[in-house]
Amino acid sequence: MRNGHLRGCGLNIIPNPPLFRAEECLSEGNIITLVWQPCPGIGIDYYTLEIDDGAGGAFRVS
Numbered sequence: 001m002r003n004g005h006l007r008g009c010g011l012n013i014i015p016n017p018p019l020f021r022a023e024e025c026l027s028e029g030n031i032i033t034l035v036w037q038p039c040p041g042i043g044i045d046y047y048t049l050e051i052d053d054g055a056g057g058a059f060r061v062s
Contacts, residue, residue: 015044
């Protein structure tokens, strides 16, 4: 799996993003905790969090 695509049997499916549970997310100093649940349907093993520092460069992977 790469770039959110599932490949196999001729499928090229981009899954929906996760549903963030905002009431459970936390921020303290420069640390954040994101709480999410996967969308129902296609089984997702993991998501990759990419960070934009606002400097106009490439996203960093966390």
